Amino acid sequence: MIWSSFDRDEIRRGYAMLMQAAQQGDADALAFIARCFMGEEYVWPQAGFKVDDANASKLMQKSAMMGSATGVLCAARSSNLTPSVERHMPFxxxxxxxxxxxxxxxxxxxxxxxxxxxxxxxxxxxxxxxxxxxxxxxxxxxxxxxxxxxxxxxxxxxxxxxxxxxxxxxxxxxxxxxxxxxxxxxxxxxxxxxxSPVICNNYGYYLRTEKGDSYGGLLRYVEAARRGDPQAAYNAGHIYEAGEEVDENIDLAYQLYEMAAKCGHPAGQFEVGYYLFEGFG
Structure with a gap:
């Protein structure tokens, strides 16, 4: 649910299930909970988890020492499989x-x-x-x-x-x-x-730059934006602002920039600020 849905409500339901399992002593659950707090390389940024390296390390190491093979492999990947953890893990x-x-x-x-x-x-x-x-x-x-x-x-x-x-x-x-x-x-x-909306955005870029399908790429940007990817919203906004492959549409460009800005995208925030400064929106 967390790594396959890309739906914030579904992700939260999955997280609640992990928390319940962890409270019942499930060591694997601790490893997956730890991943939620290790940043965008480990979980979808729009899921809403704040990075907490200290807590993530503690949970990952505990998972390994409680006998989670998942915890051991993930700890190795995240520099948490210390000599002390290795000594205490049951493997x-x-x-x-x-x-x-x-x-x-x-x-x-x-x-x-x-x-x-x-x-x-x-x-x-x-x-x-x-x-x-x-x-x-x-x-x-x-x-x-x-x-x-x-x-x-x-x-x-x-x-x-x-x-x-x-x-x-x-x-x-x-x-x-x-x-x-x-x-x-x-x-x-x-x-x-x-x-994945993130891969959907990247696929749009791939279509535009490697396959010569500019409009198809734009459609992928818009789709990814609707599914919550801020980079895609920014990319689509730029195309509509510039009138590339489509008629210039400042209203739509502003809406897309605003979508990106609300998700914390710095360039999107700049564009919204610029539009407001110029008297638009």
Missing amino acids: ASFKEAFEEILGQAERGDAFCCYMVANVYFWGDYLRVEPDYAKQFKDENGYNAWAYPIAKEWYERSFDGGLCAGWGNYCNIRESGLCDIAQDVFEKYYLMLADI
């Missing part, structure tokens, strides 16, 4: 926690697929098999081996409706170290754009 090793998540991923859990992909993508697999480090001359050598594996797991997470790994997937494609067919890339891009 014999990072590998043991990874294998638990791998088992859930192989049974189809989308979030576990995403975490497995991250282990390969970020190099945490060398915690699983430290001796593997000896076979790679440098980071590029490791990535050439790991990226194709991470790609497959990210795609499994996408098939499960989870968008969180899309940025890393794009980085794999851009690295040139792993072949991702154009039709496969565009299939997933379109699929995830229909789920």
Whole structure:
């Protein structure tokens, strides 16, 4: 609900369920609650969670020490798997926690697929098999081996409706170290754009800059703006203000800038201030 809906009310219901589970002693719930307070790299910014690094670290470490494999892998990713936490966690090793998540991923859990992909993508697999480090001359050598594996797991997470790994997937494609067919890339891009307003905005930019579909890109901006993405609202407002591909529409541009501004977008706030200063609105 938190990572697949992109609906603030639905996200809050999911968060309430996590809180209830945590109060009943569920260690995994603590890890997911921690992610909610770790900023936009971990949760949709418009969900309304304030960044609280200290609380997030405390919850993530507690999750790992209570026996959550999710907590262990997420703690490693967020620099919270300290020597002290490792000593107190009930797993014999990072590998043991990874294998638990791998088992859930192989049974189809989308979030576990995403975490497995991250282990390969970020190099945490060398915690699983430290001796593997000896076979790679440098980071590029490791990535050439790991990226194709991470790609497959990210795609499994996408098939499960989870968008969180899309940025890393794009980085794999851009690295040139792993072949991702154009039709496969565009299939997933379109699929995830229909789920995430952030990716929908990015897809609009992709259509405009790489596919030569300026109007199609604008429609994606407008769609993403309606679904709560402030960057998309700003992008669409700029197009209507400038009259690019469409007739100039200052009223609509102002409305879109205002949408962006209310979501905390600095450039949108500037534009609304400018319009008001000039006597509009």
